[in-house]
Amino acid sequence: MDISLPREVDMCDSFFCAILPAPPVATDRLRINNEIRAQELRVIGANGENLGVLSFAAAFAAAKTAGLDLIEISPSIVPPVAKIMDYGKFEYERSKKEKAAKAKVKISETKEIQIKVGTGDNDMALKAKKAAEWLAEGHRVRAELFLKGRYKGMSEEFLKARLEKFLLRVPYAYKMAEPITKSPKGFAGVIERDLATQQKREKESKQKNENQ
Numbered sequence: 001m002d003i004s005l006p007r008e009v010d011m012c013d014s015f016f017c018a019i020l021p022a023p024p025v026a027t028d029r030l031r032i033n034n035e036i037r038a039q040e041l042r043v044i045g046a047n048g049e050n051l052g053v054l055s056f057a058a059a060f061a062a063a064k065t066a067g068l069d070l071i072e073i074s075p076s077i078v079p080p081v082a083k084i085m086d087y088g089k090f091e092y093e094r095s096k097k098e099k100a101a102k103a104k105v106k107i108s109e110t111k112e113i114q115i116k117v118g119t120g121d122n123d124m125a126l127k128a129k130k131a132a133e134w135l136a137e138g139h140r141v142r143a144e145l146f147l148k149g150r151y152k153g154m155s156e157e158f159l160k161a162r163l164e165k166f167l168l169r170v171p172y173a174y175k176m177a178e179p180i181t182k183s184p185k186g187f188a189g190v191i192e193r194d195l196a197t198q199q200k201r202e203k204e205s206k207q208k209n210e211n212q
Contacts, residue, residue: 031072032087033060038072041082053079110140110190115166117151117159124166132172135193140177143167147186159187173197 031037036056043051043059046066054062063070063084071090074081083090111134113127131141145163147154160180167174173194180189 029091031075032069033063036060036070036072036080036082038075038080040079041070041072042077042079043070044073044081044083046084059084108138108140110142112142112144114144114146114185115163116146117154117162119166124169128166128169129171131170131191135170135172135174135191138193140190140192141170141174142178142188142190144183144188145186152186156182156187163187163189167191173201 039056040053041056041059043054043062045051045062046068051059051062059082060070066084068084069087069090070082070084071087072080072082111131113131115124115127119127131143134141143163143166145159145166147159151159163180167189170191174191175194176189177192178190180187
């Protein structure tokens with residue numbers, strides 16, 4: 001006698017519950033239907049209504065009557081919380097939320113820009129603009145003054161001032177994350193965005209343009 005059940009019927013008439021072993025629970029998803037072990041559940045109905053604490057049998061019967069699944073959405077709570085809804089729709093909505101959350105998380109890196117004592121104004125402006133773009137994206141920027149040959153013998157005060165002059169060209173509000181110090185190749189400092197100051201600048205600029 002074949003007592004296997006299609007998925008849409010798969011659960012717990014008393015006869016089948018007595019003779020069928022429960023299917024294995026996948027580790028990468030929540031328990032549904034007769035995978036649920038709790039004897040009592042706090043149940044959310046198909047329309048989001050609170051059905052209160054029900055026995056598993058009553059909750060599962062309500063899900064079957066609605067033609068939906070019983071999904072244990074908060075297994076660690078006592079009693080666990082379960083929701084009556086279509087499992088495929090539930091997984092789709094959860095996947096969308098996870099993707100949206102990941103999209104909001106931006107990985108911050110430390111980008112590097114290198115200049116030399118002899119770097120011209122145009123190149124300096126382009127590099128400063130690139131630094132501003134990285135800051136706007138939430139990255140830190142390590143600016144390094146690369147020294148070679150006779151430039152290594154110049155005064156530290158002059159060399160630091162040269163790097164500071166470059167940083168002043170960056171058209172985005174920033175603060176020093178690491179002060180300018182000697183580096184293996186010359187001098188370097190790390191800046192990070194000052195979001196509050198930048199927003200204030202943008203607000204003032206917008207108001208100025210509106211008043212013109």
